[in-house]
Amino acid sequence: MTVGTSALIEQTADANRGGRPTHVAIIMDGNGRWARSRGLPRTEGHRRGVQTVRDIIRHAGQRGIGYLTLFSFSSENWSRPAEEVHDLLMLLRMFIRKDLADLHRAGIRVRVIGERRSLPADIAALIAEAETMTAGNDRMTLVVAFNYGSRGEIAEAVRSLAAEVAAGRLDAGSIDEKTVARHLMTAGIPDPDLIIRTSGEQRLSNFLLWQAAYSEFAFVPTLWPDFKPEDFDRVLDDFRARDRRFGGLSAKAGA
Numbered sequence: 667m668t669v670g671t672s673a674l675i676e677q678t679a680d681a682n683r684g685g686r687p688t689h690v691a692i693i694m695d696g697n698g699r700w701a702r703s704r705g706l707p708r709t710e711g712h713r714r715g716v717q718t719v720r721d722i723i724r725h726a727g728q729r730g731i732g733y734l735t736l737f738s739f740s741s742e743n744w745s746r747p748a749e750e751v752h753d754l755l756m757l758l759r760m761f762i763r764k765d766l767a768d769l770h771r772a773g774i775r776v777r778v779i780g781e782r783r784s785l786p787a788d789i790a791a792l793i794a795e796a797e798t799m800t801a802g803n804d805r806m807t808l809v810v811a812f813n814y815g816s817r818g819e820i821a822e823a824v825r826s827l828a829a830e831v832a833a834g835r836l837d838a839g840s841i842d843e844k845t846v847a848r849h850l851m852t853a854g855i856p857d858p859d860l861i862i863r864t865s866g867e868q869r870l871s872n873f874l875l876w877q878a879a880y881s882e883f884a885f886v887p888t889l890w891p892d893f894k895p896e897d898f899d900r901v902l903d904d905f906r907a908r909d910r911r912f913g914g915l916s917a918k919a920g921a
């Protein structure tokens with residue numbers, strides 16, 4: 667109990683820097699509906715969504731966000747028609763090829779979370795290149811969740827912990843919340859202070875289940891291709907007014 671509490675406090679210690687979130691995670695949803703409402707193919711919505719990605723990365727950097735996580739492809743998205751999956755993989759390729767140099771120049775570190783073994787080899791290589799090239803950058807960390815699913819991530823952590831115990835390298839009784847967190851794909855990344863989902867849906871869709879224990883949520887009706895830096899600022903303003911208690915008593919009321 668004590669261990670868990672201290673781990674939580676550590677993970678969220680600098681979370682509320684003047685009401686500014688350290689880590690913002692976004693479930694970028696609504697590309698398909700954006701396209702359909704205009705009589706366009708879904709791919710066009712995804713293409714426009716990439717432009718929003720560029721705008722929001724730049725803006726988050728300007729707002730001093732330390733970590734920006736973008737959910738771009740879930741482990742469940744493989745169940746979409748093959749053509750759409752193909753287009754989404756193509757867009758990731760194009761994004762890394764076209765934008766990596768700009769991100770690097772802007773001092774952004776890129777990290778990708780998600781299962782890589784089942785990705786085409788050229789994409790895995792592009793991801794590795796992006797991470798290696800930007801490893802020394804510290805202006806902002808961009809975490810791209812691609813082929814990511816939180817239950818799969820937790821199952822993988824359990825598998826690797828079990829293997830360490832079986833090999834005699836880890837005492838099962840010593841496993842605490844920090845040990846688990848270190849075995850997740852997000853190891854070393856603070857928990858998200860704020861999770862935004864666009865398009866009006868109000869669910870996590872298997873995103874950061876462990877990490878979201880004390881996240882604030884913002885569900886906005888705007889479809890992702892229409893989401894603007896001003897919308898991001900509005901969510902930040904709303905976040906600033908929230909009272910995060912982490913199970914304790916209100917810091918504001920006590921003041």
Ligand code: IPE
Nearest residue numbers: 694695696697698699738739
């Ligand atoms: C989000 O938009 C992008 C991905 C999930 C890859 P959607 O494609 O889910 O758009 P909607 O929800 O169908 O409108």
Ligand code: IPE
Nearest residue numbers: 693694695737738739740871
């Ligand atoms: C979640 O959106 C995944 C991404 C944004 C990449 P989905 O559109 O796949 O989620 P559901 O199916 O509506 O829950």
Ligand code: MG
Nearest residue numbers: 695696697698
């Ligand atoms: Mg969707």
